[in-house]
Amino acid sequence: AQSVTQLGSHVSVSEGALVLLRCNYSSSVPPYLFWYVQYPNQGLQLLLKYTTGATLVKGINGFEAEFKKSETSFHLTKPSAHMSDAAEYFCAVTLTGGGNKLTFGTGTQLKVEL
Amino acid sequence: DVKVTQSSRYLVKRTGEKVFLECVQDMDHENMFWYRQDPGLGLRLIYFSYDVKMKEKGDIPEGYSVSREKKERFSLILESASTNQTSMYLCASRSHPAREGCTDTQYFGPGTRLTVL
Numbered sequence: 001a002q003s004v005t006q007l008g009s010h011v012s013v014s015e016g017a018l019v020l021l022r023c024n025y026s027s028s029v030p031p032y033l034f035w036y037v038q039y040p041n042q043g044l045q046l047l048l049k050y051t052t053g054a055t056l057v058k059g060i061n062g063f064e065a066e067f068k069k070s071e072t073s074f075h076l077t078k079p080s081a082h083m084s085d086a087a088e089y090f091c092a093v094t095l096t097g098g099g100n101k102l103t104f105g106t107g108t109q110l111k112v113e114l
Numbered sequence: 115d116v117k118v119t120q121s122s123r124y125l126v127k128r129t130g131e132k133v134f135l136e137c138v139q140d141m142d143h144e145n146m147f148w149y150r151q152d153p154g155l156g157l158r159l160i161y162f163s164y165d166v167k168m169k170e171k172g173d174i175p176e177g178y179s180v181s182r183e184k185k186e187r188f189s190l191i192l193e194s195a196s197t198n199q200t201s202m203y204l205c206a207s208r209s210h211p212a213r214e215g216c217t218d219t220q221y222f223g224p225g226t227r228l229t230v231l
Contacts, residue, residue, distance in 0.1 A: 009154065034219070043118070043204055043222035044157075090156060101172075102147075102220055106156040 002027040006105035019078040023091030033074040118223035133192040137205030146188035151202040
């Protein structure tokens with residue numbers, strides 16, 4: 001079984017500041033990890049994913065995340081927030097090999113202020 | 115470009131009505147999924163289908179059924195809509211994990227916001 005915990009349902013940053021959205025997972029086998037973004041009134045769009053190989057993963061729009069097995073974490077970061085980053089972000093986990101079940105966290109709403 | 119479409123963006127129905135939500139993908143994907151999204155709960159899996167005419171219950175199947183008669187189309191059915199089924203419904207698709215080149219990525223449609231009065 002697998003699960004995901006996203007710390008902080010709402011995060012607020014100033015434009016130009018570092019964005020850090022936290023995700024911790026629980027998995028009985030090596031996981032595949034994903035970050036999705038949802039803009040208002042839209043579906044989910046894949047930001048980045050970790051399957052195997054390099055633990056630092058770069059995604060779209062300047063986001064990146066690092067898989068840390070020892071900490072069971074997959075935090076999402078961006079060095080400098082932009083107003084257009086305001087959205088809801090979901091971390092998700094599935095078991096190695098994919099299986100069929102993608103388990104989502106409860107989401108973090110990112111607000112970017114001037 | 116990958117595309118998953120859902121038949122309606124907004125839908126208003128009355129309690130007791132039978133409701134059909136349609137999802138179509140053009141990527142020749144074997145796997146398709148229905149989720150509901152509620153504030154503070156994230157996305158929860160209702161049903162998924164790993165191939166035509168094949169389906170499996172997800173985490174919250176009660177009150178729902180599904181149909182997959184063609185590979186590209188996956189329908190979610192609310193047999194008798196209730197107010198607690200007011201939610202955002204998201205469809206997704208993915209190629210089979212064993213298929214060469216599969217990236218395990220699920221591609222999502224824009225969602226259907228259903229209100230049951």
